[in-house]
Amino acid sequence: MAEIVKEKIGAVRVNPNGNEFLWNGKRITIRSAHRNNTYVGVLRNMLDRIDTILATLEFKVRGEFQVWELDMETYKKHSKPQVRNPQIEQVRTKVFTEHGVLIDKVRDIK
Numbered sequence: 001m002a003e004i005v006k007e008k009i010g011a012v013r014v015n016p017n018g019n020e021f022l023w024n025g026k027r028i029t030i031r032s033a034h035r036n037n038t039y040v041g042v043l044r045n046m047l048d049r050i051d052t053i054l055a056t057l058e059f060k061v062r063g064e065f066q067v068w069e070l071d072m073e074t075y076k077k078h079s080k081p082q083v084r085n086p087q088i089e090q091v092r093t094k095v096f097t098e099h100g101v102l103i104d105k106v107r108d109i110k
Helices: 002-009 072-078 093-099
Strands: 020-023 026-033 039-043 052-058 064-071 088-092 101-107
Touching (some): 002 026, 088 093
């Protein structure tokens, strides 16, 4: 999904091996959550390098995603370590829809 969103919004990949991009003068990461996934997770060490998080959230129709932007302050305020991997800080998807900004819609073309 990161590649699809990157192309649609015009972001530029910073690292060929990761989901870090430059977009609108900000360093971002792009994450996704399918319909039944209620969390978006980011590696803790990445949180210090990025300015904002874009989450592509699948809603009612399979393969259709809304792209939400959430600032780092809000992400950190609502995050908690993942149980399986405490190096991942996760936030409920509803934090994006309640506190974030809807910036686009995309389809999974795979």
